[in-house]
Amino acid sequence: MSEGNKSLNFIEHIVEEDLANGYPKKQLRFRFPPEPNGYLHIGHASSICLNFGLGLRYNAPVNLRFDDTNPVKEEKEYVDAIKSDVEWLGYEWDIECYASDYFQQLYDWAILLIKQGKAYVDSQTSEEMAKQKGTPTEPGVNSPFRDRSVEENLELFQGMKQGDFPEGSHVLRAKIDMSASNMLMRDPLMYRVLHKAHHRTDTDWCIYPMYDWTHGESDYIEQVSHSLCTLEFASHRELYDWFLDQVVDPKKVRPKQREFARRNLSHTVVSKRKLLQLVENNMVNGWDDPRMPTISGLRRRGYTPESIRNFADTVGIAKRENLVDVSLLEFHVREHLNKIAPRVMGVLNPIKVVITNYPEGNTEWLKAENNPEDEAAGSREVPFSRELYIEQEDFKEEANRKFFRLKLGGEVRLKNAYIIKAESCSKDAQGNITEIQCTYDPKSKSGSGTEESLRKVKGTLHWVSVPHALSAEVRLYDRLFTDESPDTHKDKDFMDFINPDSLRIITGFLEPGLKDAKIGERFQFQRLGYFTVDPDSTPGKLVFNRTVPLRDTWAKIQEK
RNA sequence: UGGCCUAUGGUGUAAUUGGCAACACAGCUGGUUUUGGUCCAGUCGUUCUAGGUUCGAGUCCUAGUAGGCCAACCA
Numbered sequence: 001m002s003e004g005n006k007s008l009n010f011i012e013h014i015v016e017e018d019l020a021n022g023y024p025k026k027q028l029r030f031r032f033p034p035e036p037n038g039y040l041h042i043g044h045a046s047s048i049c050l051n052f053g054l055g056l057r058y059n060a061p062v063n064l065r066f067d068d069t070n071p072v073k074e075e076k077e078y079v080d081a082i083k084s085d086v087e088w089l090g091y092e093w094d095i096e097c098y099a100s101d102y103f104q105q106l107y108d109w110a111i112l113l114i115k116q117g118k119a120y121v122d123s124q125t126s127e128e129m130a131k132q133k134g135t136p137t138e139p140g141v142n143s144p145f146r147d148r149s150v151e152e153n154l155e156l157f158q159g160m161k162q163g164d165f166p167e168g169s170h171v172l173r174a175k176i177d178m179s180a181s182n183m184l185m186r187d188p189l190m191y192r193v194l195h196k197a198h199h200r201t202d203t204d205w206c207i208y209p210m211y212d213w214t215h216g217e218s219d220y221i222e223q224v225s226h227s228l229c230t231l232e233f234a235s236h237r238e239l240y241d242w243f244l245d246q247v248v249d250p251k252k253v254r255p256k257q258r259e260f261a262r263r264n265l266s267h268t269v270v271s272k273r274k275l276l277q278l279v280e281n282n283m284v285n286g287w288d289d290p291r292m293p294t295i296s297g298l299r300r301r302g303y304t305p306e307s308i309r310n311f312a313d314t315v316g317i318a319k320r321e322n323l324v325d326v327s328l329l330e331f332h333v334r335e336h337l338n339k340i341a342p343r344v345m346g347v348l349n350p351i352k353v354v355i356t357n358y359p360e361g362n363t364e365w366l367k368a369e370n371n372p373e374d375e376a377a378g379s380r381e382v383p384f385s386r387e388l389y390i391e392q393e394d395f396k397e398e399a400n401r402k403f404f405r406l407k408l409g410g411e412v413r414l415k416n417a418y419i420i421k422a423e424s425c426s427k428d429a430q431g432n433i434t435e436i437q438c439t440y441d442p443k444s445k446s447g448s449g450t451e452e453s454l455r456k457v458k459g460t461l462h463w464v465s466v467p468h469a470l471s472a473e474v475r476l477y478d479r480l481f482t483d484e485s486p487d488t489h490k491d492k493d494f495m496d497f498i499n500p501d502s503l504r505i506i507t508g509f510l511e512p513g514l515k516d517a518k519i520g521e522r523f524q525f526q527r528l529g530y531f532t533v534d535p536d537s538t539p540g541k542l543v544f545n546r547t548v549p550l551r552d553t554w555a556k557i558q559e560k
Numbered sequence: 561u562g563g564c565c566u567a568u569g570g571u572g573u574a575a576u577u578g579g580c581a582a583c584a585c586a587g588c589u590g591g592u593u594u595u596g597g598u599c600c601a602g603u604c605g606u607u608c609u610a611g612g613u614u615c616g617a618g619u620c621c622u623a624g625u626a627g628g629c630c631a632a633c634c635a
Contacts, residue, residue, distance in 0.1 A: 009573085319565070324585095325570090338598060460594045
């Protein structure tokens with residue numbers, strides 16, 4: 001992880017300031033608090049990197065806490081997925097915690113508040129309470145149940161807990177101030193009745209605590225020093241502090257909530273609710289579809305944990321609205337894969353080349369470097385024969401000097417092999433080119449050291465021997481949305497911007513050595529991009545996902 | 561109509577806390593290259609507006625403008 005003398009973000013400045021003011025470094029503790037109601041996405045990765053990065057920087061523990069107070073939406077499946085995502089990103093949490101572990105303590109504290117006259121049972125409908133709540137510009141009015149006796153409150157609250165009342169009949173509210181300018185302080189709900197089984201406490205509880213009552217107290221129970229959350233919780237801070245005030249022991253650590261802006265990524269949505277919508281409407285094939293900005297989707301797409309961490313690190317953290325361009329994410333995955341991915345040859349859009357002066361039936365095994373960025377990666381052998389596939393885009397009958405590829409009468413180097421010259425081509429009835437006839441220079445073999453082999457020819461093409469080619473399914477992914485910020489249009493739904501061509505499935509022809517490729521292995525298909533073996537692969541049929549194409553300056557030249 | 565938050569190149573973040581506005585990405589030029597990749601060199605371009613304090617303001621003050629958040633028995 002990159003630390004050292006890098007400049008600090010504003011959260012680190014806050015910690016540094018606390019330390020400078022005498023805050024004991026030993027008391028530093030952070031937490032990552034996901035709700036297990038969906039899969040983690042790239043935005044969570046930023047939060048994970050922030051919290052665990054702080055833990056690493058200050059050698060402080062970081063808890064993984066599941067904020068599981070709503071059994072209606074939460075499931076164990078999500079808990080397991082979240083744990084494996086955090087681990088995959090390369091982080092180790094100190095304690096695995098659950099807000100549900102604190103239900104009894106929270107309940108006991110609630111009794112205390114009732115006894116102190118700071119909480120009461122309200123027996124109105126949610127509509128009635130909403131009406132009394134007022135608006136941001138008008139104060140609310142007190143509930144008619146606000147002044148129930150402590151005894152009555154205690155009895156009702158116990159009844160709620162035991163399941164004596166139906167859902168919606170009663171709630172427990174904190175007695176604060178119905179005219180507060182902060183709407184959250186207008187007697188916020190602490191508990192609601194819910195006759196639902198919880199993934200951990202089963203049917204033990206018929207009441208469940210609300211977020212505001214739970215979160216700060218959980219931080220306090222765990223003795224978290226700095227509780228970091230996103231900007232929309234800024235106005236919750238006042239309530240966070242009020243709830244803490246009711247229970248805090250001055251001898252213990254008092255957690256401090258601070259807020260940062262969530263990261264938005266261009267050409268996608270970063271919201272569990274919207275991602276769930278994509279899954280449920282079958283716009284993608286599940287949470288780990290490689291087009292999804294989820295951690296599991298990026299993993300399946302071929303991203304490395306390092307690349308995601310580096311991305312989070314360079315993007316940084318601040319308090320203003322933002323829209324990070326995906327090209328930055330793509331830069332980081334290319335940067336890492338360039339160093340570690342073995343190079344191979346694969347043709348995705350084939351056209352046949354026949355080398356007319358090459359002996360029929362002959363096969364030569366040619367040496368090919370595995371990674372020019374890493375000498376230790378060694379080399380392998382690839383078969384060469386009379387009939388080859390090259391990319392259709394790499395041949396034109398006629399072209400100008402800017403086209404460094406194969407054209408009639410022109411020469412080109414076949415990577416790791418020979419220099420060939422295009423002599424003629426055949427076409428079908430529609431005029432489509434079906435085959436290119438070439439001749440090769442037998443003395444130009446790569447690495448042979450001959451004068452001919454050292455000749456400079458402008459273009460180098462990748463290729464695959466037709467009789468040896470391994471065919472595989474190749475999934476080409478593009479951005480999921482055509483708009484850079486699909487969910488910020490007032491008049492349009494984000495679903496209107498779905499890219500209809502976000503997935504193209506083709507058959508590719510690969511060098512035969514790839515037949516033993518394992519799921520999750522990553523390769524650079526030379527001149528094309530980075531690809532990884534998808535879990536859908538079977539022993540007889542490989543499936544490759546394109547992680548990201550190589551930078552393509554030729555495409556830019558062509559645009560002009 | 562109220563409260564809170566934010567404003568620095570196209571994008572994202574810095575600025576020793578009042579002292580020459582920098583880093584990365586993207587863009588553009590060139591060089592190297594058996595990947596039009598990588599790598600190398602260069603280049604473009606920034607403090608929302610108006611006042612004020614100060615020898616000096618991105619930073620402090622005032623006013624304005626723009627954007628975001630806040631009225632779920634969600635988190």
